[in-house]
Amino acid sequence: MKKILVFLCALSIVSCKEEPKDYVTFSGKISNQKSDSLLVGTRTYSKTIKINPDGTFKDTLKINEPGVFAIYDGHASTPIFLRNGYELNMEVNAEDFDQSIKFSGRGSENNTFLAKHKILQEGLLDQDKFSGLNREELQNELKSVKTELSNFYNSDKSIDSILLAQANRNLEPMIGMYENYFLESIAIREQFPVGSPSPTFKDYENFAGGTTSLGDLKGKYVYIDVWATWCGPCIAEIPSIKKLEAQYKGRNLQFVSISIDDAMRSGGGDLEVAKNKWKTMVKEEELVGIHLFSDKNWESDFIRNYNIQAIPRFILIDPNGNIVDPNAPRPSSKKLVELFDSLSI
Template identity: 50%
Template sequence: MKKVIYFLSIVLLITSCKKDEPKEYVTLSGKILNQNSDSLVVRSRVYSKTIKVNADGTFSDTLKVATGVYNFFDGAESASIYLKNGFELVVSLDTKQFDESISFTGEGAEVNNYLAARSLMQEGVFENDSLFKVEKPIFDEKIAGIKESFHALLNKTQNLDSLFIADEQKGIDGFTQYIASMYEEKQYLNTVLAKGNVSPKFTDYENFKGGTTSLDDLKGKYVYVDVWATWCGPCKREIPFLKEVEKAYHGKNIEFVSISIDQAKDHEAWKQMVAEKELGGIQLFADNDWKSQFVTDYKINGIPRFILIDPQGNIVTPDAPRPSSDDLKVLFDELKI
């Protein structure tokens, strides 16, 4: 009898140890209301896993991952999700209120609910443009308050890994620094590049059709400038819309100028794309890509960027609507172009 009890004790001990062993995968399940797709994608720069979503919005799968933050994509929108082998996450989501509704339960819920709350807070910073219109001392006070609120959210969240906390603290610093740089840029746009000020100029840019072109050559007409590059996906997506706008305003008091800031090594790629895509308007190649004086004077840090200049060479707007936006036609109509 003692031998039987001893044997059973050993079995129970082994079983208990196995139960305590961490799982080498993540269990991810949940339900999506108003789903955008029949699948989800969990991905990073080096990992991708597609998860089937049933007709009723439910899903369940296992993922073997390296610990870290991943992108959780439902076919239309995405969120950040923190995964670690051993987590058993249950996701709840209504895509009609994606960021507001996403929530997590189960093992690993705390860190992921934190990420969801942090994302909402970040969006809230950008919802009210008044932040970027206040005087510098008031802005600095508001930024300090924003930084404090992010730290408060992080500090009150339980069961966070120390490395995750350290990364988040760096992220908070980076985010507030980014907001500060946006403020400086907007102040520059609203002062140095304010409506009515003389526009920065470009001089003797190579013209695809031959010769060179300067901004002063175009005085007497409005000039709609598109700063782009052949490698820029969003720039290329605007091309069909730009062609439509050019066609609609052909013969009007406006010139459409596209300035490529491709590097010198991509000069031939620029010429080839202009020819193959039959790009219209005035196609120019900047003299020094991102370092071109016109680009730096307009504080262009991302493309595509659109600028509108009046017939006298003065700024109408240093950040004009894109060709794909209905606001562009409204602006042109207001100016009676």
């Protein structure tokens, strides 16, 4: 009889054992929320999670394969690692996504690792610092970054092997991408030395009416922003440009934005449609400074002569029409204010 009871108890324990879940439970709270939904996705997967008015959310996601997904609240994004069976909770302040994010529950250790990795990587790959290096200095810095990231990846063996394998696999290509980016910046500075005459533009359509040429702005420093309405990183700099324009109002500095919106991206191949999108954004966003529309977008002489392959691109020209910086710091960078201060603007 005793043996039967022992067997029945054992059977009861086995039958009550929780079966692995074939889905992820994802919940949390977003303070200072920017939207009413959260998008979770990869190139092949997408799900929108509703955010309640108090910032809380909860939903289930069926994941075919464990891996890194992006979450996006309409203003900021961050990676998360998901595996079926996780019961993951996330708390974050939308005003400072990366620094405030905290995870708890099943799967939290892998996502805490991923959050720390993002902060570490962005800190090591400091664009402001790297943009001023020469070729040899760049190689040495990137070698050091690679070593530090590799050590971080392999410092905790409890982290999911899929996550670690992906991080290590992507390390070399990621370093190579940054190397190419900063080598291009170095090449730009070599091609356009400080003090050399700047390429010019002539009779670009001015949003305020009439046309404007670079020669019309002689006597002032000219900070040029080459952008387009479809360019996300360009749009992200708008608040900083507005802040700088207000800060330097009345000084010997003119902010100029040149749109290279083109017919191919207008939705119908019509240049007038592209031009109207430009005018609409300048008006609705109450953009500051002088706003110009280039004569032949990417094929404009000014764009080609400055070898602009990607946007946004920022250029600083002195009052005599000579180059100060052919690849100037972006508006959101503290390096730009330092540059202005060094010129006593």
